[in-house]
Amino acid sequence: MSTTRKHTALPKAQILIEALPWLVRHNGKTVVIKFGGNAMIDEDLKAAFAQDVVFLHHAGLKPVVVHGGGPQISAALDRHGIVSEFKAGLRVTTEDAMNVVRMVLAGQVQRELVGLLNQHGPLAVGLTGEDAHTITATKHRPEIDGELVDIGRVGEITAIDTGAIEALLADGRIPVVSSIARSQDDGEVGHVYNVNADTAAAALAAALGAETLMVLTDVEGLYEDWPHSDEVISRLTAVELERLLPDLSSGMVPKMEGCLHAVRNGVTTARVIDGRVQHSILLEIFTDEGIGTMVVPDEQEGDAV
Numbered sequence: 114m115s116t117t118r119k120h121t122a123l124p125k126a127q128i129l130i131e132a133l134p135w136l137v138r139h140n141g142k143t144v145v146i147k148f149g150g151n152a153m154i155d156e157d158l159k160a161a162f163a164q165d166v167v168f169l170h171h172a173g174l175k176p177v178v179v180h181g182g183g184p185q186i187s188a189a190l191d192r193h194g195i196v197s198e199f200k201a202g203l204r205v206t207t208e209d210a211m212n213v214v215r216m217v218l219a220g221q222v223q224r225e226l227v228g229l230l231n232q233h234g235p236l237a238v239g240l241t242g243e244d245a246h247t248i249t250a251t252k253h254r255p256e257i258d259g260e261l262v263d264i265g266r267v268g269e270i271t272a273i274d275t276g277a278i279e280a281l282l283a284d285g286r287i288p289v290v291s292s293i294a295r296s297q298d299d300g301e302v303g304h305v306y307n308v309n310a311d312t313a314a315a316a317l318a319a320a321l322g323a324e325t326l327m328v329l330t331d332v333e334g335l336y337e338d339w340p341h342s343d344e345v346i347s348r349l350t351a352v353e354l355e356r357l358l359p360d361l362s363s364g365m366v367p368k369m370e371g372c373l374h375a376v377r378n379g380v381t382t383a384r385v386i387d388g389r390v391q392h393s394i395l396l397e398i399f400t401d402e403g404i405g406t407m408v409v410p411d412e413q414e415g416d417a418v
Contacts, residue, residue, distance in 0.1 A: 132399040139398060140173040142324035143282065147314035147371075148180040148226065150331040152388035162329075163229035165394040166287060170236060174398075175282045178230075178237075178289045179317060181310030182222040189217045201255035202366065206265040206307045214307045215241075218291040227289050238281050241291040243305055245277035248313060250294035250306040268294045268306025270313065273320035290317065315371030319378035326375040327397065328368050329388030334406035335361075335369065348407045351376050372408040383408040 146166065152158040169176045186204070187197045190213055198205040206214060223239040230237035242248025250268025254261040281288045292310035311328060318326040334345040335357070349357075354373050361369055372383035386393045386405035396404050 135399045136172055139324060141175070143175040143177060143318075143321050144169060144325045144327060144398070145177045145179060145314050145318035145321065145323045146394065147311055147326070147328045147368075148178050148388075149183070149310060149329055150388045152329050153180070153182065153222070154184060155389075158388065158391060159225075159229060161391040162388075162394070163226070163232070165392055166230060167233040167236065168395060169398070170285075170287055176287055177278060177282070177317065177321065177323070178226065178287065179292060179310055179314035180218070180222055180226060180289070181292050182218050185222055186214050186217050189213050189221075200262055200264050201257055202364070203253075203255060203264055203267050203309065204307065206267050208266065211266040211305065211307060215293055215305060218293055223289055223291045230287055230289070236285075237287045237289050239289045239291070240277060242294040242308065242313065246272075246274040246295060247277055247290065248273060248292075248294040248308065248316070249297050250308055251297045252306070266304075266306050268296075268308045270294060270308055270316050271297050273316050275317070275320050278317070278321065309367050311367040311371040312374075315374045315383070318375045318380045318383075322379055323375075324381050325398070326372065326380050326383040327394060328371065328383070328385045329393070330365075330368060330385055331387070331389060332365075333387045334385050334404070335365065346406050348409065350409055351411050354408055369408075376408050376410045381409075 148162065152162050166176045166178060190197050190210060193213055195210050195213065219239070219241050227237040227239045240247060248270060249272040250270050253267045253269035254263060256262070278288045278290070290313070292308050292313040294306045294308045296304040296306060298304070314328065315326060337344040337346055351373055354369060358366065358369060368385055372385065375383040384397055384405050384407045386397050390396070390404065393404060
């Protein structure tokens, strides 16, 4: 081997060596990844995301992907002549809109993601929260100006059954879960709810006893003092996050509430990372620096994570 080739190969070896302790630590652990933002729309980012998830799988982790589909749903509703309306940061979901939401999530976004993952082997299996009672919900009525408001078929998660996901993981598959839930009321045959994908990912992470919840966003992480500063908070505890919640922008609230729920219910770390950066998942899990914001349980304060 020439001297030049030795030098060009050495950084690759150093990168692999840096990843070694993280590979050992995460081996066999479940990681729930919420797929969203620009990573869902940009073709290069989508391909990189699929590569990252498959890499995690082959590196001995057990990735579970949860997705919503806000931009795709809005576009489909426009095509069907249905106006997109939001209240309390949530999409008002009429019966007609719910049919479109279900079609887009399970029939379009999930299928594309499963297809991207399966370019690398017979790995991904798609399901929705309806399948095998994976996610159960009841009607969610947000409070606006002191009054409970009806926003249609938007659900509040009441139960998680991890059986189907655990069976797929045990079979060496990558579950891809659409954020649709079955109705808690058994009398409502065929009735389903649109549930927030951040909330669904956090609930699944907790129920699965996941090592990590990762939420892809369109920002670098949680900012120290937005909009006055673009300094990202790299690490904070559950109680520190709880103090910040009332002042967060509406888009970040479900993501950070999800992280808080996860670490308060057995998940070791929850991370918000920039999905606009190619291979951000690998950078976060397998490098010493990491990127984004990591939330840890209160009792781990001061511990090395």
